[in-house]
Amino acid sequence: MAVTMHDVARRAGVSIKTVSNVVNAYPHIRPETRRRVQEAIDDLGYRLNTTARNLRQGRTGMIGLALPELSLPYFAELADSVMRAAEARGVVVLIEQTGAQRERELQALDSAQRRLTDGLLFSPLALEPEETEKLEVDYPMVLLGERMFGPVDHVTMANVEASRAATLHLIERGCRRIAAIGAHPGETMGSARLRYDGYRKALAEAGVPFDPRLVVEAGLWHRATGAEAMSTLLDSGVPFDGVFGMNDALALGALHVLHARGVSVPHDVAVMGFDDVDDARYSEPLLSTIDPGREQIAQTAVDLLLDRIGGSTVEPRRVVAEFQVVARESSMLGRLVPQGG
Amino acid sequence: MAVTMHDVARRAGVSIKTVSNVVNAYPHIRPETRRRVQEAIDDLGYRLNTTARNLRQGRTGMIGLALPELSLPYFAELADSVMRAAEARGVVVLIEQTGAQRERELQALDSAQRRLTDGLLFSPLALEPEETEKLEVDYPMVLLGERMFGPVDHVTMANVEASRAATLHLIERGCRRIAAIGAHPGETMGSARLRYDGYRKALAEAGVPFDPRLVVEAGLWHRATGAEAMSTLLDSGVPFDGVFGMNDALALGALHVLHARGVSVPHDVAVMGFDDVDDARYSEPLLSTIDPGREQIAQTAVDLLLDRIGGSTVEPRRVVAEFQVVARESSMLGRLVPQGG
DNA sequence: GGTTCACTCTACATCGTTGTAACCATCGGC
DNA sequence: GCCGATGGTTACAACGATGTAGAGTGAACC
DSSP: OOOHHHHHHHHHTTHHHHHHHHTTOOSOOOOOHHHHHHOOOHHHOOOHHHHHHHHHHHHSSSEEESSSSSTHHHHHHHHHHHHHHHHHTTEEEEEEEEETTTHHHHHHHHHHGGGSSSSEEEEOSSSSSSGGGGOOOOEEEEEESSOOOOOSSEOOOOHHHHHHHHHHHHTTTSSSSSSEEEEEESSSSSHHHHHHHHHHHHHHHHHHOOOGGGEEOOOSSSSSHHHHHHHHHHHHOOOSSEESSSSSHHHHHHHHHHHHHTTTTTTTTEEEEESSGGGSSSSSSBBBBBEEHHHHHHHHHHHHHHHHHHHOOOOOOOOEOOOOEOOOOSSSSOOOOOOOO | OOOOOHHHHHTTTHHHHHHEEEEEEEOOOHHHHHHHHHHHHHHHOOOOOOHHHHHTTOSSSEEEEEEEOOOHHHHHHHHHHHHHHHHTOOOOEEEEOTTHHHHHHHHHSSSGGGGGGSSSEOOOOOGGGGGGGGGOOSEEEEEEEEEEEOSSEEEOOOHHHHHHHHHHHHHHEEEEEEEEEETTTTSSSSSHHHHHHHHHHHOOOOHHHOOOGEEESSOOOOOHHHHHHHHHHHHTOOOOSSEEESSSHHHHHHHHHHTTTTTTTTTTOEOOOOSOOGGOOOOOOOOOOEEEOHHHHHHHHHHHHHHHHHOOOOOOOOEEEEEEEEOOGGGSSOOOOOOOO
């Protein structure tokens, strides 16, 4: 059926190991031999059988990437970055979706695919902090995008600092009543909590009073829920002059409703997002946001994981990516306007 | 290191093959034996080594999915659908990005990863029709989303019919000067050509005169190029009252510019997209579009591929998914308005 | 001229599974 | 009481590569 090293070896009149040596660029081979082997390889159209090599070497050359959903732009772009980083380092990425469901996140930690990969990049959304001991797995793993405890490598964005910066940016633009969209009440460790903390921190530092009525819940961080949250807020009649969407999708959804309801952005209300997804460059108006350092996160995570796969047993590392405030149109003004009753 | 069948066999006091039989649910095993083996498996925490099985069986249980870019929403959503379909059928998907570059599309056909998968779902964008013979590969393959020739299974959307329907929809809404955004002049087989053909067909059928000045080129089908194309069109001063974006990203980019330039949609200009990506549900106004049957495409493609992997050698099949016109806000009116000079 | 050494290559075992053939029991049928 | 069938299990050889040890060669060295 398929051409094996045996076939190549016979054709070139050498041993199978010599073929292996040629394929693996072993240096001590006579040029003449190398040429003959190479010729046989080309003639027969030989391709190395990766599965056999993997079995022999005890590695697969693949790493897993478990994330909530590819149809969420942030994760699609993260996957893109991770795949590029992995490719540059000679490994392949196997993507798994967890749907942001606790059950499926746990499954991902223990699925059959773990035996197919050398390690896992894991971006949990639904796991609770008290479950961190479940993260103590016996294979190389690096956590992405969250701050959770447990003796595991983490690469995370500066959630608190960055959302603090986002909020301060709105305050500098003159906002005094800033709504926060996307809260998860009761959460103690996830992005929602951390970004909320950053928001509170900024208000406190700037001496801007906190009004709990300006904090709007949104379970899933989609455009639809952002739109819904903004409708709720407008309907409540609570006045506001700034909006901090805990991610871009929420902010874009909110932008949509503000526009539909005739509220001018940024004239009446300034809006900030978080993530800097591609879409933020094409909204009306262009969305100001936080660039959390996605590329850096992807590259660092792959590096840390490969380091573990290579056998490193140093203490768990925590890397926080550098972020940037990206000021676009949606935050370039901002003035208090009472809304409704 | 890792627990193998040997360890389990020793512990249970049986042969290694019996362990294999238990693991593979071979029916003829004494209940008592099965119990002992199962116990040993549980005690030792044994997990089957997929690589070894793959080598032995000559299959990998993985299929490749080569697509342009995950950060293009249509493809992220397609990948999502394909992964779900694959999971339901017990196989794993290995995603590869080609960046829509001819060179990398050719590479994908012949990369090392081909040896890691049992077959390939291939969504080419850049390949030229005269290169179809390159698609005659010696492994199972199913083409996605395009109409290209060659003796290969295809699952495609009804590009011509659907864009004809999209254009007719605009005509029914009263549009008589419909711009088409996203053309690729000179292309003979790709989506751009087919959707353009559908557009022309609809005009001809409805007796609406064709004006070449209304056809705007756009190489990449991103929001940015859609926005650019719309700017060009507006600057040209050629009047129009409808826009057919050859995909949603182009249409959304166009929508953005129309809004920024003060053209009311759908009052002055009606807009249609193509793809029905998630974003079309959150634009301002909501984007009318074509649902090309993504789920059906994904499921059918996986089925056809698994059929080939299973050894089927029937004639190449062509499956065309069913599409639907999704009429939302952006096309609910439409009236001729001269633009500029 | 013998020893050493570097270079080039080969034979063989091995990675962890599964397919094949064959073995020993047991069983029913005649 | 012998026969064939079936059930339950095992030994062994694959799958296609790579690591190890070691066998030849020839040149360099004393």
